[in-house]
Amino acid sequence: MCADWSPPEFDTGTPHSARIYDWWAGGKDNFPVDREAAQRVAEARPGVLATVRENRAFLRRGVDAMAREHGIRQFLDIGTGLPSPGSTHEIAQAVDPSSRVLYVDNDPMVLAHARARLTDLGDRTVGYLDADLRSPESILASAELKAALDLDRPVALMLLAILHFVPDDDEARGIVRRLMDALAPGSMLMISLWAEDRPPAEQVEATERYADTGIPVRMRTPAECAGFFEGLEPLDPGLVPVSQWRRTAADGAAPSLADVALYGGVARKPGGPKAGRAAAAQDAEK
Numbered sequence: 001m002c003a004d005w006s007p008p009e010f011d012t013g014t015p016h017s018a019r020i021y022d023w024w025a026g027g028k029d030n031f032p033v034d035r036e037a038a039q040r041v042a043e044a045r046p047g048v049l050a051t052v053r054e055n056r057a058f059l060r061r062g063v064d065a066m067a068r069e070h071g072i073r074q075f076l077d078i079g080t081g082l083p084s085p086g087s088t089h090e091i092a093q094a095v096d097p098s099s100r101v102l103y104v105d106n107d108p109m110v111l112a113h114a115r116a117r118l119t120d121l122g123d124r125t126v127g128y129l130d131a132d133l134r135s136p137e138s139i140l141a142s143a144e145l146k147a148a149l150d151l152d153r154p155v156a157l158m159l160l161a162i163l164h165f166v167p168d169d170d171e172a173r174g175i176v177r178r179l180m181d182a183l184a185p186g187s188m189l190m191i192s193l194w195a196e197d198r199p200p201a202e203q204v205e206a207t208e209r210y211a212d213t214g215i216p217v218r219m220r221t222p223a224e225c226a227g228f229f230e231g232l233e234p235l236d237p238g239l240v241p242v243s244q245w246r247r248t249a250a251d252g253a254a255p256s257l258a259d260v261a262l263y264g265g266v267a268r269k270p271g272g273p274k275a276g277r278a279a280a281a282q283d284a285e286k
């Protein structure tokens, strides 16, 4: 444990998005106020539980594909969430143990878990930054990012189930653009987004209930979701419900599409070494 670190204070009277999501995922890192908010949204949108499960499976398949097929060895995962099996560093380091991950979140409970976990791991390939997505410059300029990632080499920027907390479309697109502009050619963008066509009536109710908790959220049309990939090369099968992105037999039976509220996809920044050669080039330089 760092000598200058003291545990963050938790606001247990106000719901937090990380702890609401944790309850939907079946976790225990949440307080009564979070459970109440999570239940209210789930009543309006029962598919949220399948959505969360499928989003985590999408994370696993996406990180594995970026690592194996595109040689990505560096990951910037913003909106980390509370610990659950199959985290980004576990998937990436199963492909290459030297893979590096910087997690970023602005929730104090996520910070507390990260401190404990990363210290336990004693692992310098995994870093954590307490920062806000809405301030991309502070993320890019941080000592944590500089220590964890080499921006002259491809990085996978991961924004899973977080962009709906930036309701303004121009602001959200600007954040993604500023982050991607800072990354080397051959970098990847992996996103999952709350989409409004899945199905609309329930989603509107669920969004309103979420907003009632004091956390503004915005779901996006499929066209607005696709806008995040502008200027990038989407990998097959493009932006689709997360349960459909390269699903394999190991994922088990697919839930009803009507239950899956998130679109997901992965895209590549043009230029740089082509798929598969990036890792070989990086390995050769080690």
Ligand SMILES: C[S@@+](CC[C@H](N)C(=O)[O-])C[C@H]1O[C@@H](n2cnc3c(N)ncnc32)[C@H](O)[C@@H]1O
Binding pocket: 017, 018, 021, 055, 056, 078, 079, 080, 081, 082, 104, 105, 106, 107, 110, 131, 132, 133, 134, 159, 160, 161, 162, 165
């Ligand atoms: C719905 S969870 C998603 C967790 C994980 N990415 C996943 O897909 O399983 C959203 C996470 O984003 C974090 N978050 C929300 N707004 C944020 C912001 N402006 N800056 C940094 N993190 C934020 C929350 O604390 C939470 O941990």
